Amino acid sequence: MTFIGLDLGGTKVYGVVLDGENIKERAKRKTPASGGSQAIVEVMAGVVEDLGGVHHVKAIGIGAPGLIDRKAGVVKRAPNLKAWEDDFPLGPALADAVGAKIPVVLGNDVEAGVLGEHRLGAARGKRNVLGIWMGTGVGGGLVIDGKMHRGAHGLAGEIGHMIVEPGGRECGCGGEGHVEAYAGRASMEREARRQAAAGRETMLMELAGDDRMKSSVFGKAFEAGDPLTIELLDSAVAAVGTVVASVQTLLDLEQIVLGGGIGERLGDVLAPRIERLAHALTFASEADFHVAPAALGDSAGAAGAALLAADATD
């Protein structure tokens, strides 16, 4: 049985054809920054075409950023997509654009990425898994007893907004001391710019130039030994390690996977440090658990979206 998965990101649309557990085709196009939601839908339909179209495809899955209404196939808000119009019915619109009478299943992009890593990547074969997606913000997804745990209102998994330091650093959401305030790319950038404005020297400013500080900027500055970058990543490790310790104490999981832009670029460095700290701080320290970087790279989200489609049409 063949499914198409599409991962709608702020800069690119990734697509895969998934046959069982095998990725058969891959394609990507740039996400348009203007033209409204319909322009994005047309690019997504183009990726479907690049993948060979929808013949023999049972369903299409989409992983989309922002606030999702799964049942209606609507992306209500997507602050990371410049061209997006609120409350746009992405699922039905893509079905129209590809002219297909096959189901289009909409899910959250992080949920899709975590599902991909759970079934096909770094958490394969584990039944209790937490995905921590360190990107612009910090998202998450939770697999309990082999099933994606969405919670009573579909709002579960937001590990980035768990509190690690009451009254601590302000989060983009307005809260205080959230994991994301220390471990999200945008929060780290805000803190770096604040310290630079106060006279602190840092390579991050030169590397970023007028652009935002991408994950690759943090990666390069870290590898060059930039002291502020090292401090920022130390704080990120402390926040994520502490929250993983607490989550382990509550949930007794087997595997934690680090994904997202920062997770992909720096996961090899961060994962073992987070694992060590979490083991040191967790209550049942004898319980075996591991923290590993995501293994599927760019394809995790698209492969997971295809799995969402497969699960929904089983």
Add this chain to the structure above:
Amino acid sequence: MTFIGLDLGGTKVYGVVLDGENIKERAKRKTPASGGSQAIVEVMAGVVEDLGGVHHVKAIGIGAPGLIDRKAGVVKRAPNLKAWEDDFPLGPALADAVGAKIPVVLGNDVEAGVLGEHRLGAARGKRNVLGIWMGTGVGGGLVIDGKMHRGAHGLAGEIGHMIVEPGGRECGCGGEGHVEAYAGRASMEREARRQAAAGRETMLMELAGDDRMKSSVFGKAFEAGDPLTIELLDSAVAAVGTVVASVQTLLDLEQIVLGGGIGERLGDVLAPRIERLAHALTFASEADFHVAPAALGDSAGAAGAALLAADATD
């Protein structure tokens, strides 16, 4: 179908006969403080006799404190039971003592209490539930999608040892800033005695006398407006409210139940305050969830133990 449930506590053994969802009989005896584990087993067999014996009973469930090996029916350590010998096979010994050829199922006492409240008490009909048992320590149990979540190694649910204040007050387990360090009876007593020794006036010292500060002592001092007691309970509310906010952000539950000695004595006061704080601090503040005191009182643990037996022999 009829089951017997036994709740083995530090001071009393409670027992019930459960028929479907109805508690048909109740009995209790004092837990012996000497005579070893076998003396405790004989008292438990006496409670079974008080309940009418094991005719027509399909299985016996036990909720026991301490560290449990469920499969072997062994209580490995039970610091709250004075007479207990380590690694005693409670399940098989009780089966012998009642002379019954019916299964004896052993579980953790808090897990049994949470299961009782989930199926028959304050969380009836809810599929995603956290029980917080504020007793000498702070224990917990988690129901996910209608099932008790025990985790990869049977160690899940220890909400008392989640970190709410990194580097904060020392916990009985040696950790820092755990929920239990603020909300457990023994920790509150330690803090009260520390402040009293430093010259702080408090009614808690007179009420307790030479005895430990029971939940009823905290209840009376709170109702009399003792300032230190109010401060201690404020800290407990802050710790539990903060951790509930974080857990909600991750798990999106429907119902939180407060049990244990402190929960039973002061739940009516604490639950609404914890609920307000958790709503104020959680990320998805629009999601409906409630914090309520346990509803079954003394019987929760025994009823839950009977349900453990029913589930295991289904």
